[in-house]
Amino acid sequence: MMNNHLFKRFSVGLLFLWIGLFALLPFVLVCLASVLESGDTNIFVWHFTFTNYLQLFHPIYFKIFVRSLYLSVVSCSFCFMLGYPFAYICSRMPKAVKPVLIFFLMLPFWTSTLMRVYSIIVLIRGEGWLSHLLMWLGLIHQPLHLLFTQTAVLIGLVYISLPFMILPLYANLEKFDWRLLDAARDLGAGKLRILFRVVVPITKPGIIAGVMLVLLPAMTLFYVPDVLGGAKSLLLGNLIKDQFFEAHNWPFGASISMILTILMGALLLFYWKNSSEENRQELI
Amino acid sequence: MNRTLKFLYLFFIYVFLYLPIVVLITYSFNDSKFSAFWHGLTFKWYKQLFHDHSLLLVTGHSFLIAVLASTVATVLGLAAAVALFRYRFYGKKLIQGLVFILIVVPDLVFGVSLLMLFVMLKVQLGFWTLLSAHITFCLPFVLVIVYSRLQTVDKNIFAAARDLGANDFLIFMRIIIPLMMPALIAGWLLSFTLSMDDVVISFFVTGPTFQILPLYIYSLTHVGITPEVNALCTLIFVFTLLLIVAAQSLIRRKV
Numbered sequence: 001m002m003n004n005h006l007f008k009r010f011s012v013g014l015l016f017l018w019i020g021l022f023a024l025l026p027f028v029l030v031c032l033a034s035v036l037e038s039g040d041t042n043i044f045v046w047h048f049t050f051t052n053y054l055q056l057f058h059p060i061y062f063k064i065f066v067r068s069l070y071l072s073v074v075s076c077s078f079c080f081m082l083g084y085p086f087a088y089i090c091s092r093m094p095k096a097v098k099p100v101l102i103f104f105l106m107l108p109f110w111t112s113t114l115m116r117v118y119s120i121i122v123l124i125r126g127e128g129w130l131s132h133l134l135m136w137l138g139l140i141h142q143p144l145h146l147l148f149t150q151t152a153v154l155i156g157l158v159y160i161s162l163p164f165m166i167l168p169l170y171a172n173l174e175k176f177d178w179r180l181l182d183a184a185r186d187l188g189a190g191k192l193r194i195l196f197r198v199v200v201p202i203t204k205p206g207i208i209a210g211v212m213l214v215l216l217p218a219m220t221l222f223y224v225p226d227v228l229g230g231a232k233s234l235l236l237g238n239l240i241k242d243q244f245f246e247a248h249n250w251p252f253g254a255s256i257s258m259i260l261t262i263l264m265g266a267l268l269l270f271y272w273k274n275s276s277e278e279n280r281q282e283l284i
Numbered sequence: 285m286n287r288t289l290k291f292l293y294l295f296f297i298y299v300f301l302y303l304p305i306v307v308l309i310t311y312s313f314n315d316s317k318f319s320a321f322w323h324g325l326t327f328k329w330y331k332q333l334f335h336d337h338s339l340l341l342v343t344g345h346s347f348l349i350a351v352l353a354s355t356v357a358t359v360l361g362l363a364a365a366v367a368l369f370r371y372r373f374y375g376k377k378l379i380q381g382l383v384f385i386l387i388v389v390p391d392l393v394f395g396v397s398l399l400m401l402f403v404m405l406k407v408q409l410g411f412w413t414l415l416s417a418h419i420t421f422c423l424p425f426v427l428v429i430v431y432s433r434l435q436t437v438d439k440n441i442f443a444a445a446r447d448l449g450a451n452d453f454l455i456f457m458r459i460i461i462p463l464m465m466p467a468l469i470a471g472w473l474l475s476f477t478l479s480m481d482d483v484v485i486s487f488f489v490t491g492p493t494f495q496i497l498p499l500y501i502y503s504l505t506h507v508g509i510t511p512e513v514n515a516l517c518t519l520i521f522v523f524t525l526l527l528i529v530a531a532q533s534l535i536r537r538k539v
Contacts, residue, residue: 007452011367014360016375019382022420026397029404043403086297089290101294108301110524111308114483114501115517118509119304122311127321129303162301212388220392223483227505237392237484244399244488257396264389 027261034255043250052255061239068236071150072218075157079165079214080207082158087169087206088199091176102170105163117156117227124152124228153229157218164217165210172206173199205275212267216260236260305521312514329515336512339500343516346480346497349411353418354475358468360419361426366460368427369434370442370452386424394421395488402489409491417489418482422475429474433467434460466535473531477524 034052039045056065090101108116123129126143134140146152176199184194200207222237236256243253312330316323333339367373368380386394398420402413445455461468483498490499501513 004452007456008367008371008373011363012371012373015364015367015379018360018364018420018423019379022398022401022416023382023386026401029400030397033400082297082300085293089294104298105301107525108305109481110477110528111305111521112498112501112517113481114498114505115308115509115513116304118501118505119307119311122307123303129307159300159304162297217390220390220484222392223502223505226502240392240396241487244396253396254400257393260390260393264385264393268385268388 030254030257030261033251034258036251038249038251043248052251053259055252056256056259064234064239065236067233068219068239071153071157071233071235072215075154075161075218076165076211076215078154078158079161080210083162083165083169083210084207087166087173090166090170091173092178098174102167105166109163113160114223114227117160117224120152120156120159120228121147124155147228148230150229150233153225153233153235156224156228157221160221160224161214161218164213168209168213169203169206172203172209176202205271208267208271208274212264212271216264216267220260308514309518309521312511312518314511317510329511330519333512333515333519339512339516342495342497342500343520345494349415349418349496350476350479353415353422353479354472356415357419357422357426357475358472361423361471362430362461362464362468364423365427365430365434366456369431383424383427386421387428391421391482391484392488395485398485399488408493409489410493414486414490414494414496417485418479421482421485422478425474425478426468426471429471430464430467433464437463469531469535473528476527480520480524 033044035048035050037045037047037049037051055061090098093101121128124144124146125131126145126147128144128147130146131140131143134144146155180198180202181194184198189197219235220237220240222235222241225233225235225238240253240256243249243256313325313327314322315326315328368376395417398413398417399409402409407413441459442455445459450458481498483502486496486499487502490496497516501509504510504513
């Protein structure tokens with residue numbers, strides 16, 4: 001009996017220790033840091049203030065925030081529009097084919113994401129593959145100048161995020177009871193009506209999960225603008241990174257990170273309200 | 285017609301996902317430094333790679349961190365999953381919620397909070413901070429993989445074992461570990477690839493004393509990446525692929 005208690009105490013204790021030390025404590029520290037002032041010699045000055053949060057509304061920073069939000073909303077929508085049909089087609093494939101399709105979706109993850117993003121340069125620069133292809137097809141007559149533009153950053157973001165949108169959508173569509181389609185058809189619904197009144201509403205938890213995995217992370221991928229975009233398309237992630245490593249204004253960096261956390265919390269709450277226990281397990 | 289359209293669509297998405305990898309591998313054989321034009325086939329980058337000591341060093345660091353982090357994360361993740369699965373305790377719901385949040389939270393937010401932690405605790409940034417950060421971001425994934433497999437196990441097995449006089453430790457060693465083997469292998473591999481790939485979290489928690497491959501590549505992006513790095517990444521890709529194929533066959537034999 002003694003042995004049982006020991007084992008339970010050990011494994012449960014380990015769990016609490018880990019979560020406490022590496023998840024709760026850091027979160028509390030960021031909360032705390034976000035309301036402190038930054039100092040010249042010390043990183044923090046023990047003086048409570050909310051100016052860090054207000055600073056984000058300063059025109060320079062607010063512009064970055066809005067542009068970053070715009071970029072992530074657009075890339076998230078692209079991921080959804082490209083990913084939903086993909087997940088839908090995959091989920092209707094024969095049972096033997098499905099794992100293969102998902103396997104090949106995951107395969108790119110096994111090379112450095114950074115190197116793959118860097119390789120996009122060769123594809124989209126003025127003399128790149130895409131330009132050549134489009135000119136050969138006669139669609140354009142001048143080389144495309146995509147590199148170091150917002151479009152390049154968008155392509156990079158969509159490229160990285162697409163699998164994260166597809167996987168939860170697929171997990172959800174996979175469980176879909178396709179007999180519902182026959183029922184809807186019998187009741188006289190047209191194809192579009194079935195899609196928007198039956199399929200989409202039932203797969204809502206998958207859609208929200210996909211958005212959750214794409215929308216906010218897309219704002220933080222600071223290496224995408226570094227590699228593909230110019231100085232004009234900075235993301236919120238670049239702003240946070242610079243506060244820590246260049247401007248040395250940690251409290252401001254912490255406050256932007258807190259704002260991201262709050263947005264994340266809001267999305268999570270929305271997801272929690274719209275999903276069941278079973279959905280949440282599918283997500284992973 | 286409809287069927288061809290579907291296949292065309294799938295094909296289009298896969299082309300989008302694979303083109304950068306094709307470029308990555310192709311340019312590791314390109315006989316020209318920096319230039320993005322094709323200058324003919326060569327293997328010289330693969331040869332040069334093995335003489336570039338700084339590149340080999342950071343690759344070694346990355347492998348070291350990835351192997352250690354995924355091994356520790358797998359052991360801890362297993363213990364944590366078993367604790368969550370088998371025992372009732374105060375604060376369980378909170379823990380489950382936090383694990384879920386750790387999985388979906390953006391890497392950057394995670395990196396920032398770990399940096400805060402290490403600085404406040406006055407830990408020197410370097411090997412140990414990097415290792416503990418990697419263990420921490422891999423752990424929830426292992427936990428979830430193992431936990432979802434535990435749910436498929438027939439609970440009567442545990443009751444039977446207890447009736448036969450096994451205590452929890454014995455049940456853990458003799459029943460849970462063998463049954464969880466496929467999940468443990470899958471969790472380890474996922475952790476390994478996550479750790480090898482991570483840029484964002486590592487960027488915040490490592491110091492000048494300990495450089496790893498993704499950060500080394502990141503520092504090169506401003507001056508231009510040489511085909512050596514392409515060659516290296518191609519080799520790592522092939523290595524990971526072999527590792528996963530081997531693991532697959534191992535799992536299949538076990539089941």
